Amino acid sequence: MTNRFLRGLLRVMTPAAAAAAGVLVITVLALFVYPYIGIADNGDFFRVLYSNGLYINDPTYDSQYLGFFVKTYGIFQYFNENQATIFSTQSSFVKAAIGLNKLFHPGTTTFDIRYQAALYLGLYTAAIYLLVEALTWKLSKLRGYVIAGIVVFVFGDTGYTAYFNSLYGESVMLIMTMFMVASGLLLYRRRYNDYVMLGIFVVSTMILTASKQQNAPVGILTAIFGVFFIYIRKSRSYRAITAGLLAALIGVGVGTYVLIPKEFVNINKFHAMTRGVLMGSTDPEKTLESFGIDKQYAILNRSEYYEPYKSFDVDSAQFEEQFFSKYGFVSILRYYAAHPGQAGQMLNIAARDGFSIRPMAMGNYEQSVGKPFGAHTVFFSGYSLLKQALAPKTFGFILLWTLLIIGLYVPSFVHAIRSQQWRKATKLPIVILLISMGLSGIFVSIIGAGDADLAKHEFLFTLTFDLVSLLTVRDLIAKQLWSTESESKQVGAAM
Known part of the structure; x- marks a missing residue:
């Protein structure tokens, strides 16, 4: 009876609907059924809390930093004098x-x-549906369900969805990147309607770009590679509207960078020097002098901005x-260009953390659950654990992966350009x-x-790595990697 019901359900349910339902059920079990899964505060929540009318109402909160997830906060009942510390589209979702x-x-x-997790999950479920619809459109159901299963395994992982029960901006980044990729592939x-998909593509990219200061380049990059969308009609x-929207993306990218507060600029600059340039230098004093900085500041090597006791008053x-x-x-970029060995060392450090979906420094459970400080969940974490354990931790691997992926998509791109199939030529730009x-x-x-905090800062890399790898695996399954899809429709339909 059960098998008959499942077979009947699969006959009427599309792969996209099945994937969306799968991610929805798994995430509900993870985030809304005790013990609730979330991510502990590493000190960043204050940027979002007070300016949006929330405050910490737990007297033991300080002892839970990094170790325990806290799910309840106070709501200001009177005038809130706190101003926004940073401009971020995340605030709109918190207020909603x-x-x-x-x-x-x-x-x-x-x-x-x-309640925030519920809001995010609703949007995420819709994004998953659109993504799988784009990946499985005109494929046989068998292949479609295989791809849907892969999507659930990868993007239903709690390494991704645990962010919904937190005040980190990665939740917005995850959802909007999904909408952006899904709408781009649907174009x-x-x-669906080109104008609607273009609207989703542009709006999601704008929200993604303005969700975090480090995402400022996203709007500019999208405008550059999005030029190909101008020619699909x-x-x-249509072309005038598309060109105008792409220009607006550049404006959002520039605006996001310009609006970074001076305080956060200094925090990042401090770490760029003490946790970057000086940390990899064999002679920190000489390195400082090359920047015109007194060598006495070499004592700050490897130090962090928020340390309670520092040798200098960094706010003076x-x-x-x-x-x-x-x-x-620019000067730091110039320094690394002149010291390629040190740059390579830093890139390898970045690669080491670039395949971690979950921030390992922060715990996933509430203190009341009784788990050890900083304990991590293993519930539906198969993909994130495998990726962390098996992915090569070198920047050389990232370069080889990049060249391989681009090389695989170049032939179909060249064929599309030569045959003036401009819509078919957009896949490689999306990948790049x-x-x-x-x-x-x-x-x-x-x-x-x-x-x-590299593991969190590189969230966009680990997400795009998974999306590009998923698209490549999908095209291998569909036998559409080296040929245009118009040539292989009969192959897909015959399966």
Whole structure:
């Protein structure tokens, strides 16, 4: 009876619906059924809490940093004098979750973060549906369900979804990247209305770009590679709208960078020097002098901005004049270019952390569960654990992977260009865009903040790595890797 029911269900349920339902059920079990899974605060939550009308109402909160997930916070009942510390689209989602919390609990003074998780999960389920629809469109059901199963295994992993029960911006990055890739592939396959898919593509990219300061390059990169979308329709109005939207993406990218507060610029600059340039130098004093900085500051080597006891007052005007004013993003980039050995060393450090989906420094359980400090869940974590254990931890592997992926898609791109199938030519730009986004996450993290909190800073890389690898595996399964899909429709239909 059960087998008959499952077979009947599979006959009427598309692979996209099955994948969305699978991720939904798994994530509900992980985040909404006791013991609840989330991610502990590493000190970053304050950037989101107070400016959005929330505050810490647990007197033992300080002792739970890094080790335990906290699911409830207080809601300000009177005037909130706290201003936003950073500009981020994440705030809109936090405020919407607070509104949802108040809707179901009128007059409440407590915010349950699971309302935010519910909001995120609804969006994520829709994004998964669109992604799998793009991957399985016009494929046989057998192949479609295989691909759907892979998507559930990879993106239903709690390494990804545990972020929903936290105040980290990675939740917004995950969801919006999914929408961006799904809508881009749906444009490529001419599935659904082009204008609607273009709107989802641009809006999700804007939200992604403005969700975190380090994502500022995303808008610019997307505008560059998105130029190919201009030519998929001959209508002048479509082309004008697309060009205007891509120009707007550049504006969002530039605006996100310009709006980075001075305080956070200095925090990142401090780590870029102490946890990057100096940390890899064989002669820190000489290195500082090459930047025009007094060699006495070499004592700061490997130190962190938030250390309670430092040798210098990093917030003083004197430190600003003698240290921060002496270097910037460009000068650090120039330094690494002149010291390729040290740059390679930093890139390998980045590669070591670039395949960790979950931040290993932060625990997943509430303190009341009784798990050890910093304990991690293993519930539906097969993919993240395998990836962490098996992925080569060198930047050389990342380069080889990049060259291999691009090389695999070049023949179909060249064929599409020669035959003037502009829509079919958009797949390679989408792939290169994702790879560029991931690599930009690595480079911006190293040059902008050294090795400080690399596992979280490289979230965009590990996500785009998984998406590009998934797309490649999908094309292998569909036998569409080296040929245009128009040539292989009969093959797919015959299966």
